Structures are given as structure tokens and as C-alpha cells.
Amino acid sequence: MFDRIAELAIRRARLVLVVAVVAVALMGAVGAGAFSVLKGGGYDDPASQSSRAGKVIEEKFGGETNLILLVRTAGGRIDSPAADRSGQALVADLKAEKDLDNVLSYWDTDSPDLRSEDGREAIVLAHVKGEKTEQEKRAKAIIDTYGGQYEGGLTIEAGGGTAVGADLSAQVPKDLILAEAIAVPLTLILLLVVFGSVVAALLPLVIGTIAIAGTFAELALLGGVTDVSNSATNLTTALGLGLGIDYALLMISRFREQLATGAAVDDAVRHTVRTAGRTVAFSAATVAVALAALLVFPQYFLRSFGYAGVGVVAIAAISTLFVMPALFVVLGHKVNNGRLPWAKKGRAESRTPLWGRIARTVMRRPALTALPVLAVLLLAASPLLGITLGTPDERVLPEDAKSRQVSEVLREKFNGNDDAAVHVVLDQAVDKAPLASYATQLSELPGVVRVEAGPGTYADGRPAAPGPGNAALSRPDAQRLNVVSDLEPKSDDAQNLVKEVRAVATPAGTAPLVGGTDAVLIDSKDSISGQIPLALALVAVTTFILLFLFTGSVVQPLRALVLNVISLGATLGVMTWIFQDGNLASLLGVTPQPMEASMTVLMFVIAFGLSMDYEVFVTSRIKELHDEGEDNESAVTNGLGHTGRIVTAAACLLAVSFFAFGTAEISFMQMFGLGSGLAILIDAVAVRGVLVPAAMRLLGRSAWYAPPLLRKFHGRYGLSEGGPAPEQIAESPSYVKS
Template sequence: MLSWIADLVLRRPRTVLVAALVSVLAMAAVGIGAFGKLQSGGFDDPDAPSSRATALIDEKFGGETNLVLLVRADGGGRLDSPAAERAGREIADGLKDEPGVSGVVSYWDTGGSALTSRDGDQALILAHIEGDDTERTDRAGELSEKWSGDRGAVTVHTGGQAAVASDITSQISKDLAIAEAIAVPITLILLVIAFGSVVAALLPLAIGLIAVMGTFAELYVLGSITDVSIFSINLTTALGLGLGIDYGLLLVSRFRERLTEGDDVPDALRTTVATAGRTIAFSAATVVAALAALLLFPPFFLRSFAYAGIGVVAIAAVGALVVVPALLAVLGHRVNSGRLPWAESVRRPDAPVWGRLASVVMRRPALTALPVLAVLLLAASPLLGASFGNPDERVLPDSAPSRQVATAVDEDFGRDDTSAVQIVTTGPVDAAGLDAYATAVSRLDGVTRVQASSGTYQDGEAAPPGPVNAALGRDDAQRLTVATEPESGSGAAEDLVHDIRAVPAPDGVEALVGGPDARLVDTKAAIGDRLPAAIAWVALTTFALLFLFTGSVVQPLRALVLNTISLTAAIGAMVWIFQEGNLSSVLGFTPMPMNTSMTVLLFCIVFGLSMDYEVFVTSRIKELHDAGEDTGTAVTHGLSRTGRIVTMAAGLLAVSLFAFTTSEISFMQMFGLGSGLAILIDAVAVRGVLVPAAMRLLGRGAWYAPKALRRLHGRVGLSEAAAPPPAPAEPRREPAGI
């Protein structure tokens, strides 16, 4: 299948390397512009009712409040003191003059008690920043820097949804730099230790560099024609380096093995490309299939990770299959240059400890596998009580200004309209229809007040004296603001959104319900409705690829079951930590519901990487089985040859991912800790114990396929080994159960 690559790089290795260098430089020149093309936000379904409500409110009513300035009188003074009043009015008037800012309302404009704290020394200025998510995030950062701090008789802090997004983006940029500063040096040291040679340790970095630069160029192109999240950069760098390590370990280890066995460089390279190269091709295909499931979800935040993930996997595979063989062809035996004292122990082709572990497991499969399964199922059990939400100010550290503002508003003020349910009609509504609709909404349990252009409504009737707010009404639309009793983000708040949507809209129009709780409902629906299709896609494509790889229908099923167990254990542990609050004092986060989008992202990425290691191990086992070894021996020898590679690759990638736990954003901590833990569980518990136990229990049935599928595999299945397997003198008879 891949013999032409080996022939090419053996004939023209330097030409291939020069072409690769030119390509990397070109991709770097294009990719450097990717950062200016990527966007913030993207967590919402653009076609959901809440998104349509937001767009309509922006268009017709100046937008929802997304910027909150908390003004505090200094020195224990009062807001009504001349100095504080003068400073407050100057801030409010200055904000009104800012370009791209509308709907500015302040305590000094209205004198309303809703905009002043209970103790009377704090006040709010509310505003709307115009533009898309990225423009709002950038503008919020500029306004915060300009207006926050000591302003004479008052001190100002900036909050609101736009300021929260700005603080999250700013903090993640700082955290990513810290994480890379920690992970990269440690990874380089561990690479040298793992390879026992400085030259060999540099080869995975070549793959990683190609993958990262190529994906940046891809993101630049995609960012020019569609919405792509800025957070896709994080995945590109982490996954590019991780896959470089995975593929580099596999290729270099196999090449060294063949040299140790006495092959000359051309033969060693041909065998390496034919065997390890084929494994990489299938591994990349399984990871791409898992990440492609993210394309099914409407929020472009998730789709962006599919763009980045598919790109980085495909480009890393091409780099591994073409560039690294060319480097090996040029280096030859010099791949071992810069040898370290322990080089001989890591260069040997097998790892006896993994072979001995497999032998023990296969002699006592139930005794060894059941305790591991029990621990993993126990770790997965918190998933039964999982709840999901959208990121808010609680993902930030306590020191973040926007979080401090949100806390002050919750504790010191009445409910403000930033958390209210927003309703907007898609057309004109007459006075009688508006009055009837507002009355019906105000009658719902959990609704404390409804404000409309016709007045204020409480408990099913107009509240005296019923002041008129003309800004909520237009000839072509009406807007209603609904103050609610349940805590925002709670299950009761979500139920209330459903109840409001169930109220019949005025005749001839649609009543679109928006606001934070409505966005949460719609996000969960957008992901939940498509989750079965995404899971089915991952399962079917994985099954098909592994069938083509192994010729068995049992191996794909075994892989799906074991990978699901390890993945649910890791996500269950994240529920126990980040939702239930265990280890919160150590990691420094606030417990809250699991981030819906990040949990789906974690599932798809970790599932794909788990299949990566599945292909590494199964490839060697099948190769030995096809060469004439019985299943038990093939499993023992296969794990002996791949156990070190898998654990080294997993450990090195886990270092990069665990570095994200230094972040001060809780959902980044969850992603880094969860994905790193899942990879280690898969590499050690699943590959070391559960795979040999399952193979022992399945016995000869492990390679079963119906006759029709065997014939299909014979025609379309892809197989390639170093040499044709020897024909056995007589049919192989395996011991019972092996």
C-alpha cells in the first residue's frame, strides 16, 4: 500500500526534504495571518430561537445589556454626594459618546433604586456594545482599560457578558503561554530520555512543526470564508506536538528494530514504512473520523475544533509518512547519534515488563481484569448525576474584575436585566394583544415581573401605576423583559423558559424567547439533538476502519467497548472534580455544571486518541498472528513490542495536556486534566490489562468474521506486512480459549 513512498524517499530523499522545507516556510508565511481571522464566542446555535431573539433585539431595540460598570463611592461616601454624582455623570456621559456603544442607562439618569446597591454606596451603569462576538470582546477590553479604576470620588469595575468574554480570552492567552513554557521543556527532556538519542528525539518535533504550520495555514483559509474559533489554536499546538510524538516514536522504534535485526538501511526503511506507516495511516483515519463528528453540531466553537483537529491529524500523518522516512533515509545508522548512557535499554525492540504483564493477565483474565473494571466503573459513576451548562463568570478566578462585578450585583443589588428573560415579537402587536400576552406570561410560576411598552405586569395583572416604557415598543415589533425568581442557570430557570415558550404568542407573530437561560436551553438542545447521530457516526466509522484493518468484526466491537469504558471513567472523574467540587481548593476553581461544549469536545478528541493507541497495539498483534503465532503468543509479543511505545507516547502527550491545569479558567483545567487522565487510563489500564484479558476470553473468536465479510475484506481490506507470512505446515491449533 505504501511501498511507493519508501521507493520515492530512497531514490530522492534530499529532494523530498527540500520540498518539505519550502512547503513549511510557505505554510508559516500564510499561517501567521490566522490569528487575525479567528473569532471569539461561537458557543450558541445561530439558528436557535434565542439567537434569533438576540439578533432581532440588536436590530430593532439597540441590543441587550452586555456591559456593566460598577461604580463605588470612595472613602465610605455616598453616591448622592456632589463629588460622586459629578464623577458618575461624567462616566455615564463619556460612555454614551463611545463609538459602538448604545443603550447607556445609569443611576444618575434614572435615579432608580434598581441601579443602586442596598447600602447606597454602589451604582450601576448599563450599556450595550455593538458588533459580533469578537468585536464585542475586543471592545469590552478597550472600554475596561479606559474606564476602570480610580475616577476621582469613585472607583469603577467593568463586568457584564462582553467583559466576561474579554477576561476569559485574555486569561486563556496568558495561561496558554504559561502551559507551553512548562510543557515544551519537559517534553523535550522526556523525548531525549525516551529515545536515548538526541538526533532521534528531534524527529517527532519535525512532524509537530509541519502539522502546526500546515494547520495554521488551513485555519487562515477557513477563517477567511467561515467562522472559526480562536480556541482552535490551543488544539492545534497541543495535538500537533502530541501526534508528532506518537508517530515519531512508532516510526523510529520500528526503524531501529529492523537495524538491530540486521537489515540494511533500505530494507529497514521499506519495512518501517510498510508496517508502522500503515499503522499511522489507519490511526490517522480513526482520529479524523472521531473529530469529524464535531461537524454535526451547530455552534462554530465545536466545528472549529473539527477544522483544526482534522487538519492537524492529516498533515501530521503526511509529515510522518513522507518527511520522516526521508530523514531516516539520509540519517541511516546516524539516527542513534548523540547516544545517552541508557540508550541500549531503550533501543531494544521489546519491553519485557509489558510482555510479562500480558502473560499474567492472560493466565488469570478475570482475576486481573475485574478489579480494573470495578475501579473504572466507580470512576464513571458520577456521570449519573452530571448536569450541563454554559460558561459564565464563575469559570474565571475570583480576582477577575468581571467576576467581582457579577458577585457584587448578585449580593448587593436586586436582579438586573442582564440575567432577565428577553422576549421579542417578529412583527407588530396591537395594544390588546400585547396586554393579553404580557398578562399571561406574568401569571407563570417563577415570573416576578414583566415589563412591556404598555406597562408593568405582576401576578396576571397590570401593576399600578403601570408606567409606560416606550423604548420597548415599535411599530414593527415589541420587546418584553421578564424578571424571574429562579437562579440563572438552574434547572428551574430552564423549566421556566419552556413554560414561557409554551404561552401562545399574539396573533400573527412569533414570540422569540432569549436571554442567558434561553441560550442555555437552546445550546443543550442543539448538542443533545445531534449527539446520537455523532455517536453513531463515530461508532460506525470506527467499526468500518478497524474491520478493514483487522478483517474481524469482533476486534472493532471489543475496541469500542473498552474505549468507551475508559472514556466514561475519565469524564466521570471530571464530574466528581469540577461539578461536585472535589479538589477545588487545590486547583482553585468554583464548582459548577459541566461545560456542555467542552465535554463533547473532550469525548471526541479523547476517543480519537484512544483509537490511535488501539491501532498501534492491534496492528502488531495482528501482524504476529498473521505470521503464524497463536493468539496468546501474538498478544504477549505484540504488547512487548508496543507497550513501551504506547506508554511513552501517552505520557509525553499527557504532560502537554496536564500543563493546562495551570490555567485559571476552569473549563480549560477540566479539558487538560480530563484528556490527560483519559489517555493515561487508556494506555495503562486498557492496553496493559483489559486488552489481553479480552483477547484471552475471546480466544479464536477474536478474529471472527462472517464468510461474506471475509470475502469482502479479501477484496477491499488493506493489509501489508514486512514480508509474506510463512505458510504453516498444518492448520494451526490454538489451545482452548486462546
Template sequence: MLRRIAELTLRRARALLLLTLLAVAVMGAVGSGAFGKLQGGGFEDPDAPSSRAQTLIDEKFGGDHNLVLLVRADEGGLRSPAAERAGRELTSGLKAEAQVTRVSSYWDRGGAALTSKDGTQALVLAHVKGDSTTVSEHAEDVTRKWAGDRGALTVRAGGPAALNNDVTQQVSGDLAVAEAIAVPVTLILLVIAFGSFVAALLPLAIGLIAILGTFAELYLLGSVTDVSVFAVNLTTALGLGLGIDYGLLLVSRFRERLSEGDEVPDALRTTVRTAGRTIAFSAATVVAALAALLLFPQFFLRSFAYAGIGVVAIAAVAALVVVPALLAVLGHRVNAGRLPWADAVRRPEAPLWGRLARTVMRRPALTALPVLAVLLLAASPLLGASFGTPDERVLPEEAESRQVSTALREDFAGNDTDAVRVVTTGPVAKGPLDAYAERLSRLDGVTRVQAATGTYTDGRAARPGPAEAALGREDAQLLTVTTGLEPKSGAAQDLVETVRDVPAPGGTEALVGGTDAQLVDSKRSIGDRLPLAVGMVVVTTFALLFLFTGSVVQPLRALALNTVSLTAAIGAMVWIFQDGHLSSVLGFTPMPMDTSMTVLMFCIVFGLSMDYEVFVTSRIKELHESGADNRTAVVHGLSRTGRIVTMAAGLLAVSFFAFATSGVSFLQMFGLGSGLAILIDAVAVRGVLVPAAMRLLGRSAWYAPKALRRLHARVGLDESAPGGTDGAGASGREDVEKAEKERASAGV
């Protein structure tokens, strides 16, 4: 297949480039509509009990209070005439808003409970209608109109709707800043890495095609299913990163063959057959890792699979078809616009990497054990890791919605906004409902229970008022279980499980919702599917690497080393973001690791690590198949690929590290962790642990049972001509002969 692609690009280069321009124009036109199709939210499992409870509450009771207006009187207190007038005006104005329902106010009859412990602050609660995307927009409109200075009152907005809007706005602004930093830096580094302005443009061509094509894909998917707006950011970062990876590999190999004296057609054929094979397998391994995200029910995670798989596949096609066509047209002009250091970066050999590999191969234990010890030490905080979901603490302390959440927790007794919600799926008679509410009110940690039959405290009931009466319907009952527990704490999560263990009243099903129940269900939903996702990644990666190498040992070695580097990076993030080290530098509040972002980081980084694994192993395998012994293949293979891998990793890490400038802690964690993992893999693993493992494994590194060797001979992708007489084989033999001379002169 790759041979046919090479011949096609040689014969029809200009026609292919013209078709590419037309395709890019179409993808750009279609993809421009993607942003209107994408949604916020998507962190919950739609089939979880808490999600089903929320759906019932929205349908039958007008939704939970998701907007909290925290009110403070400027002078004279809340009971002053001016404050009374302003408060009633605020309450009536909210009730008149088309997108607002279920307004409960301190200034309503029976609203005395909505005041702070010291009596200086009051609450106005409301439900803002809308789905996961529009509710934030509606909340922003409402708060812009009703929050701020209102004469005798100062009003601040909080609650889930305002919090989600603040997070979305903060993330959008932060990502714009991150891209404003990363893109110029990346462009400068690209020119430095390629040593030529013309060559540096080729990765950008891959990245542009991949990004526009994925935007078009997201538009189509967003028209038929839920897709997260955050998928856009992965598309841009991964599209540019893979463009750099694939562009570096292709251009470096093409230049190498030209420097060895090949004519342009021969250089292109060899480049497509060798580097093209590497790119095909590399893309497949990244896709395998990202496909595991499809197993999770949260559309936030699935969206990254949609975007990631699309951008990888399109980038690989662009690299295998468009770039060869460009190289066929450019020929030796690929080196046009050379910079003073161009000769150094164009040399195929990287002496530093060759010397490092040679040193490690001589003393594998002495060089590898210290590196392995440091990585295991970095991974050790994982033993104490705890996981949760985002809350107000992910925002900077000056964020208004975070300040409101803090005030609710510290200044108000029995905060209803963090209450456990229990909704029945059918009608319940007064007697069973009364008994059920009494039993819930006796549970440890419960402050009170509100139901249609009254308010219950320690099993004692008070007569229902207007607020309680609204909790009952003929076909369902809603109970509010208020606690004095820290939201999202272990005790709060245990209480959710305890409430769920209480038998439902009247033969119905009682669905438990609220923020603590959502956390419990989210952790369970991801945790239940995580072993299957990890197993899927391991099995597919093993199969692909076997097809690539023909060995059963190489996939096991790659999986083991990738696990070490990945756990080291995630362990470092636990040490920083959960344990609080560097919090004063990065400006975040320590909290449990974000479950979804940790899973996302695992899949993306694992895929990119395998990307670099394929880059290095491909050259080592090529030398090995050309007759080199294990030591020669590793040393010479690393000297030819080490610079490419470190350049690619460094350029991609810049894009991820730029996220550390964010004011949202989970985005900081994702960017810093991903960038660190990429650098650990490119330097410590590829530079030290891979040659050490290959030295210790020796000839067994390429072992496979006879049956599997026959299978690989039939289905493994091998673009070498029989007998190794093609350009790739000649290149490999030249490398072997050169390496043997170097070994002889060095006395190795």
C-alpha cells in the same frame, strides 16, 4: 501504495526534503495570518430561538445591556455632590463612546431602580457593539477608560462583554504558561524516550509541519467561515502529540530492523509497510472521531474539527513521506548523539510489558476484574452529572467581572442583566401586548415585566416611562421579564420553557432570549445531535478497524474497552469539577459540567484511544498472521508495543496536564480529563484489559463471516507480499520463533 512511498523516499530522499522545506516556508508565511482571521465566542447555535431573538434585539433595539459598571461612592454616599458629578460625567462619557449604545444609568431620570438593596451601590448599563470577537476588544477599551478610581466613585466592570474579555485574557495567559511548562518538559522526555538527540528531533519535524500546515488551513477557512481562536491551542497540542506518536512508532521499527541486521533500504521498506500502515489507519480513526464535531452547529465545536482533522492528516503525510526520507538520509546515524541509557530504550522488547501480558493471559479474570471494577467506580459519578454553559464561576474569585456578577446577584433586586428577553417578529397592537405582558407577569418566579405599555407586577400595570417606551417599535416589541430565580438554575430554565408556552400576541412569533434561554437552547442543540455524533463515531470506527484487522470482533472489543476508559475519565471529572472534590487544591468553584468541553473531550480522547488501539493491534495482528497462536501474538505484540504506547501517552498527557495550571475551570477540566483518559487507556486498558479480552475471546477474536472476509481481502489495506515473504512477514516469523522459544523455556 506504501511500497511505492518507500521506494520513492529511497530514490528521491533529498529532493523530497527540499520540497518539504519549501512547503514549510509557504505554510509558515500563509499560516502567520491565521490569528487575524480567528474569532472568539461561537458557543451558541445560530439557528436556536435565543440566537434569533438576540439578532432581532441587536438589529431593532440596539442590543442588550452587555456591559455593567458597578459604582460605589467612596464618601458621602451616592447622593453626595461629588458622587453626583462623577456619576453624570461617567454616564455622559459612556454615551459619547462610538462603540457604546443604550446607556442606562442610575443618574438618568427614572434610574432609581438601578441601585442596590442597601443604597450604597449603583449601576450604569450599556451595550457594546461588535461581533463575537470585536465586542471583547471594544469592552476592554471602554472599561480601561471608564473603570477604576474616578474620584468620588470606584467603578468595576462586569456583564457578558467584560466577562468574555476576562475569560479570553485569562485563557490566553494560561495557555502561554501551560505551553511554557509542557514544551520544555516534553523535549526533555523526548530525548530520554529516544535515547538519542538525533532521533528525538524526528517527532519535532512531524509536529512542526503539522502545526504550520494547519495554521495555513485555518487561515484559509477563517477567510470564508467562522473559526474559533481556541482551535490554535488544539493545533499545537495535537500536532506535537501526534508527531511524538508517529515518530516513536517509525523510529522504533526502523531501529528494530537495523538491530536485526537489515540494511538501511530493507529496514526502511519494512518500516514504511508495517508502521506506515498502522499510522494510516491510526490517523483515519482519529479523523473519524473528530469529524463528528462537524455535526454541531456551534462554530466553537466545528472549529476543533477543522483544526483536528487538518493536523492529523498533515501529521500522517509528514510521517509517511518526510520521516522516511529523513531515515533514508540518516541511516545508522539515527542513533547519533546516544545517551547512556540508549541501549535499553532501543531494544525492541519491553520485558515488563511482556511479563504483564503473560500474567494476564494466564489469569484473565483475576487480573482484569479489579481493574474493571475501579474504572466502573470512577465512571459512577456520571449517573448524577448535570451540564451547563460557562458563566462567571469559571473565573478565579479575584476576577473583577466575577465580583460584579456576584454583587448583582446578591445585592440587587430583580437583576435585569439576567432577565428573560422576549421579542416579537412583527408589530403588536397595544391591547394584545398589554394582555400578553400581564399574563407573563403572573408566572411563578417572575418579579416584573417591562413592555412598551408599562411595567407589570402580578398582572397589575404601572404607566410606562422613558425606559419602557424605548421597548416598542412599529415592526417589533421587546419585553424584559425579570425574575428572582438563580441564573441558570433548573427553575430558571423551566421558566424559559413556560414563557415559550405562552401564546404570542397579535399573531406574531415571540422569540425568547437571554442567558437562561441560551443555556436551554445550547443543551438542546448539543443533546439532539449527540446520538448522531456518537453513532457516526461508532460506525466509522467499526468500519476502519474491520478494514484494519479483517475481524468483526476486534472492533467491538475496541469500542467496548474505549468506552470504559472514557467514561471513567469523564466520571472522575464530574466527581472533581461538579461535586467539588479537589476544588481547594485546584482553586475552582464547583459547577455543572461544561457541555461543549465535555463533547470536545469525548471526541478527542476517543480518537487518541483508537490511535493507541491501532498501535497495539497492528503488532498482534502481524504476529497472528505469521502463524502465532493467540496467546503468543498478544504477549509478544504487547512486549513490542507497550513501551511505545506508554511513552507516547505519557508525553502527550504532559501537554494536557499542563492545562490544569489554568485559572479557568473548564480548561482545567479539559486538560486534566484528557490527560487522565490517555493514561488510563495506555496503562489499564492496553496493559490489562486488552490481553484479558483477547485471552477470553480466543480464536473468535479474529472471526468474520465469509462474505466480510472476502470483502476485506478486496478492500482491506494489506502491505504484505503474497505468501508473507516480505520484510514484514519475515519479521513476524522471527518474532513467533523467539516467542515460542521463550514459552518453552518458561514452561508456558
């Protein structure tokens, strides 16, 4: 196959490039519409009890409250005559809005629970109609219309789920643009340093551009037929740019090395595709199978990253295999044009002495050199012992975000938090007496301020003054109860309250559905934790099979899996230490909170896939030398000498793409960017530089062990090169500054 790809590039180079240009133009046109079809949210399991409760409330009660308008007076009290007149006018205007349902306020209920304790603020509750993305767009229109100064000296600010979602959706593109503005120039500078020539440095950006454009087009198309999260664009840009450069780096390095040996351009292209091309294809497969594990999760937030990840890896690999050889044919020796002052003329060196010396030192004293590194990684992983998981809320936004500020005021100044109420739905007819008894029991639970139901409002086990909104909670074929508490949303106490609500004896013959913010959190954690074993099993099994087919050993895949888990544990531990425990939080401008469950899973899968990418780079050359007859120590030392430099350069380039997201205003994007970048560097330096040679030295000849039956299987089906040039199974590790 690789020989045929090379011949296609040699014979039809310009045709291949013309097709690529047309394809990029089409993909760019399609991908430009991605943001209009992608959605926010996607963190909950649609089959969970809380999601089903939300669906019933949407269908039979006009939806949950998802927009809260905080109304302030310029001075005095909110119930002054002037403020009352303005408030009444505001509510009348809101009830006339076609995109709003269930508008409820202090001015048409006189409920003290909708007025702040100091009497200076009041709230208006409403439900914005439509699907998630439509809700955010409509909420933004409402906020733009009514936000700020209103007649009669009122000031209006918006909070609630749709306001937070609108702020998140508005911030994501800004963070994305800033990250790209930082990553692209830095990457170009690093490419110039690595290659020492302008032309060679620009070529990897071609692959990165194709990968990003193609994946945006994929997401736009998928967004038209299924739910796709807008956060997937972050992975597309970071991984597309990074992997595109990564794979192009391998190809350019081998091509320039071949030219430096005096090979003709056509022969250099054939050799490059046959060797580096094979490594690119296998590396892409290892990353793709890891990312494909995200597709087992029911949350479309995680599935979306699976769509984007598999797509960007596949497109980056395919464009590298087809477009890059065609560029080589057209450019020939001009690939070295634009030589920079520090570039050396002459023949390429295939080895990097520094990495060879490091490997040799480690091999001589494996325990002495590896144990300190292992101890540091295990210490870094120790915060995982206290990790807690959560779902995103307004605290992921910067402190100056209006929706976040409103949420803080609701918690501090109002009696109970309506935005974080527990919603109980009985999807059937229920008599008034048993329903009232059920509501009374719920009102006695710790932390509950009141329970609002069709028959009335209940507090501390007794009926309280009902509000005008109670009638809206009753339907002939369904009943709804709102359990309002004064507990901190998403705290342990708030989650315990959900569990206690679910444990209360229900009216005979009923099966209530319990929803709300904290119920969604509980169900999301249960859903994700329930799928993690399957996802990990898929990743481990597929990785093991691929590495076995590549190496012919059953020990090498196990060694790779163990070392990768250690390095990833260190990364997740550091992120927990920062983003949950609060260390360095003020420096980064984030609010400590539980680790976002979906993003933590995502970061693990991404980092695992990329670590396997470098595993292939290193193991391929070690295996090549071992197959040529070198003993284990020499194969490892010389193999790392050959590959250490390119792995380090590739890791730095890829890490820059992720670290750029450390500038994001959204905290879970910061965590994802910093964590992924750190994982890449730990893997490239500590694992590949120290732990791999130490493990190989301790394993000795057993590192290449496989049972006879599996050896026979590998001999027939393994991913070996065959033919007269066994070294062609590996990529060339060096880059030439000629």
C-alpha cells in the same frame, strides 16, 4: 503507495526537506494571523429560538445589553451631589461613544433597580456594537478608557457578556503560552529518556512543529471565510505536539531497529515506511474520523475543534510519512548521535519482558485480573449518573477576574439581575392592551422581579412605575419585553422560568421568541443532545468499518468499542466528580458548576480517537502474529510484549501535552486537559495492559470471527500488506538505545 513514498525519500531526500522548510515558513507566516481572525463564543445554535431572538433584538432594538459598568463611590452614597454630577458626566461620555448603543443608567432613569440595595453602587447598561470578536475588542477599549478611577471619586469596573468574553480572549493566549512552556521541556526530557540519544529525541519535535504550524495556517484561512473559535488553538498545540511525537516515535523506533540488525540505510527506510508508515496512516484515519464527528454540531465552537482536529492529524501523518524518511536518509546512522550515559550499545530488543509477563498473567486468569480493574473503572464512571450540563459563564474565569467579580456583585446587591434577564421578542406589530396583559401574566411567574415592556413596567401582576427606557422597547413592527428575575443564572429555577415564559399564552396571532442567558443554555443543551446520537453513530460506524478492514474480524471492532466506552466513561466520571461535584476543586482553584456541554462532548471525541490510535498499535502486532500461525494466547502475549513499551511511552508523551493545560486559569480548559490526559493513561495502562488480553482470552478463536461473505470481502479489499513480508503490516514497537 508506501513503496513509492520510500523511493521518493531515498532519491530526493534533500529536495523533500527543502520543500518542507519552505512550507513551514509559509504556514508560519499565514498561521501568525490566526488569533486576529478567530472568534470567542460559538456555544449557541444559530437556528435556535434564543439565537433568533437575539438577532431580532440586534436588528430592531440595537442589541441586548452586553456591557455593564458597575460604578462605586469612594465613600457615601451613589446619589450624593458629587457622585450625581460625576455619574451624569460619565453617562454623557458613554453616550458619545460611537461603539455603544442603548446606554441606560441610574442617573438618567432614577430607577432603584439600577442602584444597589445599600445605595453605594449603581450600574450603567449598554450594548457594544459589532460581531462577537469586534464586540470584545471594542469592549476592551471601553474598559481601558473608563475602567478604574473616574473623575469625582468614582470607581468603575466592567461586567456583562462582552467583558467576560474579553477576559476569556485575553486569558486563552496566556494559558496557551504557559502550557507550551511546561509541555515542550518535559516532552524533550521524556524523549531523551526514551531514545537515549539527542538527535533521535529532537526528530519528533520536527513533526510536532510542522503539525502545529500547518494547523494554525489552516485555522487562519478558515477564519477568513467562516466562524472559527479561538479555543481551537488549544487543541492544535496539544494534539499537534502529541501526535507528531507519537507518529515520529513509531517511525524512529522501526528505523533504529532496522539499523541495529545491520540493514543498509536505504533498506531500513523502505522497511520503515512500508511497516510503521502504514500504521501511522491507518492510525491517523481512525483519529480523524472520530474528530470529524464534531462537524455535525451547529455550534461553531465544536465545529472549530473538528476543523483543527482533522487538520492537525492529517498534517502530522503526512509530514511523518514524507519528512521523516527524508531525514532518515540524510542522517543515516547519525540518528543515534548524542548518545546519553544510560543508553545501551548493541542490538535492539524487539520485546519488552514486563508487558509480556503482564499479558501472560492476565491470559491465565482473565476474570480474576480483569474484574477488579473493571470494577474500579465502573466506580469512577458512577458520577455520570448525576451529571448536569451547562454553558460557560463568568465562573470559568479565575476569582480575581473583574468581570466575574462584577457579576457576583450584581447578584448579591441589586434587585434582579439585568444581565441575566429573559428577553421576549414579538417580531410584529402588537396592540397596547394585549401586550400589557401579556406582560402582566409574565410578571406573575415565580421569581420574576419585574417585566419591562413598551406600555410600562409590571411587577407581581400589577403596573409599576415605568422607566425612561420603556419607550425603547417598542417599535412599530416589533415589541420587546425584559423579564428580570432574582433567580441564580443558569440554575434549575432559572431554566424553569424560561420554560414557563415560553408556555404563557401569547397575544392572539403572535409567536414570541424567547432569548437571554438561560434560554441560550436550554437551547444549546437541546441542540447538542439532539446531535449526539448522530455523532456517536458516525463514530461507531466509521470506526467499526476501519477496524474491520484492518483486522478482518467483526468481533475485534465490537470489543474495541465496548472497552473504549468503559474507559471514557471512567474519565468523564472523574471529571464530573471534580468539576461539577467540587471534589479537589479548591486544590485546582476552580468553581464547581455544571459540566460544560460542548467541552464534555469534545473531550469524549478526542479521547475516543486517541484510544483508537493505541488500539491500532496493539492490534496490528497481535494480528501479525496470529496471521503467522501463532495461537490466540501466544499472539496476544507476544504482541503486547512487542507493543506495550511503545504504547506506554507514546501515551506518556501525549498525556504530558494535555496535562500541561491543567495549569490553565480557565476552568473548562483545565477540565479538557486533565480529562484528555487521564483518558490516555487509563487506555494505555488499564485497557491495553489488562482488559484487552482478558477479553481476547475469553473470546478465544471467536475474536477473529467474520461471516464468510465478509471474509471474502476483506480478502479483496482489506488493509493487508500482502507480499513476502506479512509482518510489515504492523509497526515496530521498540526503540533502540544503541
